[in-house]
Amino acid sequence: MPPHIYSMAQASYHNMVSTRRDQSLVFIGRSGSGKTTNFRHCVQYLVTAAGANNKVLTPEKLTALWFVLESFGNCKTVMNTNATRFTQIFSLDFDQAGVIASASLQILMLEKTRAVKKIDNETTFHMMYRMLCGVEGHLRKELFLDNLSGNENNQFMTYLQKHEDKQRAQMEFSKVCSSMNVLGISPSEQKVIFSVLAAIFHLGCAGVVKAGTSGSGSSNRPAAQFASPAAAQRAAHLLGTTAEELGRAVFAAGPRTPPSPTPGSDHHHHHLHRNGAAAALDAAPDALEAFAASMYAELVNCVAHLVNRSLAAPTYTVSSILLVDTPGFQNPATCGRQVGASFEDLCHNYLQERLQLLFHHTNLVAPRDRYMQENIDIVYDENENETLINPTPLVNLLDKQAQNTVIRTSQMDLHEADRRGLLWLLDEEAIYPGSSDESFIERLFTHYGDRDHQLLIRKAPGNNQFIIQHLQGTNPVLYSAKGWLKYSRENPVTRTAITVLQESSKEEISNLFVAVRGLGASSFSGSLVGIEGSQSLRRASSIRRTFTAGTAAIKRKSICLQVKFTIDGLIETLRRTKLRFVQCLLPQHNAGLCEASAPLIAAKASGQHEDNLINVPLLRSQIRGAQILDAVRLYKQGFPNFMPLGEFRRRFHLLAGDCKVSSPVLDERKAVEDMLLALDLEPSSYRVGLSQVSFYARCDTKRFPDGL
Numbered sequence: 001m002p003p004h005i006y007s008m009a010q011a012s013y014h015n016m017v018s019t020r021r022d023q024s025l026v027f028i029g030r031s032g033s034g035k036t037t038n039f040r041h042c043v044q045y046l047v048t049a050a051g052a053n054n055k056v057l058t059p060e061k062l063t064a065l066w067f068v069l070e071s072f073g074n075c076k077t078v079m080n081t082n083a084t085r086f087t088q089i090f091s092l093d094f095d096q097a098g099v100i101a102s103a104s105l106q107i108l109m110l111e112k113t114r115a116v117k118k119i120d121n122e123t124t125f126h127m128m129y130r131m132l133c134g135v136e137g138h139l140r141k142e143l144f145l146d147n148l149s150g151n152e153n154n155q156f157m158t159y160l161q162k163h164e165d166k167q168r169a170q171m172e173f174s175k176v177c178s179s180m181n182v183l184g185i186s187p188s189e190q191k192v193i194f195s196v197l198a199a200i201f202h203l204g205c206a207g208v209v210k211a212g213t214s215g216s217g218s219s220n221r222p223a224a225q226f227a228s229p230a231a232a233q234r235a236a237h238l239l240g241t242t243a244e245e246l247g248r249a250v251f252a253a254g255p256r257t258p259p260s261p262t263p264g265s266d267h268h269h270h271h272l273h274r275n276g277a278a279a280a281l282d283a284a285p286d287a288l289e290a291f292a293a294s295m296y297a298e299l300v301n302c303v304a305h306l307v308n309r310s311l312a313a314p315t316y317t318v319s320s321i322l323l324v325d326t327p328g329f330q331n332p333a334t335c336g337r338q339v340g341a342s343f344e345d346l347c348h349n350y351l352q353e354r355l356q357l358l359f360h361h362t363n364l365v366a367p368r369d370r371y372m373q374e375n376i377d378i379v380y381d382e383n384e385n386e387t388l389i390n391p392t393p394l395v396n397l398l399d400k401q402a403q404n405t406v407i408r409t410s411q412m413d414l415h416e417a418d419r420r421g422l423l424w425l426l427d428e429e430a431i432y433p434g435s436s437d438e439s440f441i442e443r444l445f446t447h448y449g450d451r452d453h454q455l456l457i458r459k460a461p462g463n464n465q466f467i468i469q470h471l472q473g474t475n476p477v478l479y480s481a482k483g484w485l486k487y488s489r490e491n492p493v494t495r496t497a498i499t500v501l502q503e504s505s506k507e508e509i510s511n512l513f514v515a516v517r518g519l520g521a522s523s524f525s526g527s528l529v530g531i532e533g534s535q536s537l538r539r540a541s542s543i544r545r546t547f548t549a550g551t552a553a554i555k556r557k558s559i560c561l562q563v564k565f566t567i568d569g570l571i572e573t574l575r576r577t578k579l580r581f582v583q584c585l586l587p588q589h590n591a592g593l594c595e596a597s598a599p600l601i602a603a604k605a606s607g608q609h610e611d612n613l614i615n616v617p618l619l620r621s622q623i624r625g626a627q628i629l630d631a632v633r634l635y636k637q638g639f640p641n642f643m644p645l646g647e648f649r650r651r652f653h654l655l656a657g658d659c660k661v662s663s664p665v666l667d668e669r670k671a672v673e674d675m676l677l678a679l680d681l682e683p684s685s686y687r688v689g690l691s692q693v694s695f696y697a698r699c700d701t702k703r704f705p706d707g708l
Helices: 005-019 035-050 059-073 126-134 137-142 163-182 187-206 229-239 243-251 268-311 343-373 392-399 422-431 437-448 494-502 507-517 551-556 559-575 598-605 616-625 628-637 645-656 668-678
Strands: 023-029 087-094 100-108 208-210 224-226 319-325 457-459 465-470 475-480 578-584 641-644 686-688 692-695
Touching (some): 005 023, 005 035, 005 319, 005 578, 023 035, 035 087, 035 100, 035 319, 035 578, 059 100, 059 126, 059 163, 087 559, 100 268, 126 163, 126 187, 137 187, 187 229, 187 507, 208 268, 224 229, 224 243, 229 243, 243 268, 243 494, 268 507, 319 559, 343 392, 343 465, 343 475, 343 559, 343 578, 343 628, 392 422, 392 465, 422 437, 422 559, 437 465, 494 507, 616 628, 641 645, 645 668
Parallel strands (some): 023 319, 023 578
Antiparallel strands (some): 208 224, 457 465, 465 475, 641 692, 686 692
16 A cells, blocks of 8 residues: 555554554654544544454444544644543454454543633633533433523633534534444433533532631631532532532542641640641632542543443454554644643653654664664664664653652752652652742752753743753743642542542442442542543453553552553553554644644635645654654665564475475575575565564565565
8 A cells, every 4th residue: 555544554454464463553743733633544444444243343433432532532722623632542452354353442641630720722621512502401401501691600611602612512512412322322321421511510610718617716717618509509419419518528638738837836736727727728729620620530431431331342352453642742832822831731741752762662773673683784874873863861851760768959969870750859849848839840950950951951931930852852842830749649539539429329320430440449539640541441352451550659649650650551561562653743833723624725715835834844843853764764774574584484485486495494594595595586685684584675575475
């Protein structure tokens, strides 16, 4: 097949059928570069070309699946009008005949805070708007949405203002319902999903205020309560609990970091009691946000569970093809936002750096190591070895392993062995009482403020801002560390959200969320990065899962380490497969804000040359940062197609004609060399190594049926 996105899926499928080895397709690039679109094209091709047993996966199911996932996991950002805010692993499991026998979906690193944070010129997840505008009739009354004026003060979201946007959301809600029907999600299960969504909306309307005091004297203490008891009552009714129990679940956990005692005062205990209550009041808005965000994350887990129920089949499978889609590199400054990227953006960018490092090892390091082991000489371009860029230093800056003991120091001449990655430093700094975002920045540059690291990280003029040079310096991202200490630790109320759902007095809610995780899983919150979706996965595959490796981070309630261990598990899973990468490139910084064909049509209508639509320096920087030319150069200069000597001889000895190979074969290498001479191949097109025979990329390997 000529160069096309389908050719990547075709190559993976053919290699899987011929070798029975698990395959993977990884889509990487910047936000808005078309990763999700190409991801869907590959899945569509595999389903159409391979077919599926018992209609376990059909084009209609795929269309429904994509729309449901888009509704619950996508939103508008400054870089993309339909940005994916989660990482998904879609697995196609094949039987011995090469037919799809089962499929499964896993959702990781959902940006759950998007459900409760207002961001300028950005929106919450699409599903919230679609439900508010689309639900009608008796169901709208049951969800307490019948008297909405659109002017309610909701701290989680802004309302749609344009009439055409509301109409579009209304039509899309109908499409969501029909898609759920195609996926086998029953009306009662749909009602549970909409009830939880409506409860989150009402919690945003409820808000938080200081409660009145009770009693007298030193027992008086401030407490938090819902600002709108009526909205809280509506949310509690939808969740199958009472307003009092809901208030205790949200506000009774207290602050995450207890205030430091001040001994020596006669009123020490009084002040400590008062300060603790004040801290609880200050933490109440964060607690409400964490509770609602955790509930939304658990709802997405529930949707993934229902999707997998529709796609899974109790069938023995031989091998699998994994397709991985991610949010991509986030750099809001390229689209005009200069306030700095968020902690969630850092997590997405860290994943991209790890995937780029995997690309580097797969396409640049591993082939060179193989040539050395096989004693194959490769003529590289002049000075190529000296100019080869390595992503490892930046990855180490982000996640270098911490020491066994936690040490806080202000020395500027730290030894390299004492340096820890940014995620570890943030996790350690969040442990100490009295620490702040400023102290984290100071400590970060204590470790990485020397001249050796200026090419990787440097301070920015803004308050608590710094710049990391991603993608080998081709994609500098401005970060703002405001609130990072708060986001790096799990709020205690995140663990209560799943308990509220599982212990709901409404049987349909309780049964559904117990089925998602089981009765014993309530100690692990669905909001935890690294655990999200892992309980929803039901598949029979030869690939062993490693996403539970972050148990220690869960016990420490560390979001930073949960991110690291989640990505470690993903990378380890991909390493066991035959990897292929799809590098997606942005033609313009704002390409994600346009429809696919709109710029080209507008340019032709105005007589503008199509070349003006391409930002050539931007394309060059992406190609250089992704090391695409380095990989292509090594592929063309080397011998990328290879096979063990014994296997090559057994599979193709009949093609050698009169060249008879004695049995038993005492020298596999000599036998293969004789075969290749008999085949009259150009000697420069292949190399016979110590254990493998390797062929030049342009060698006519079509002479070997189903082989190289």
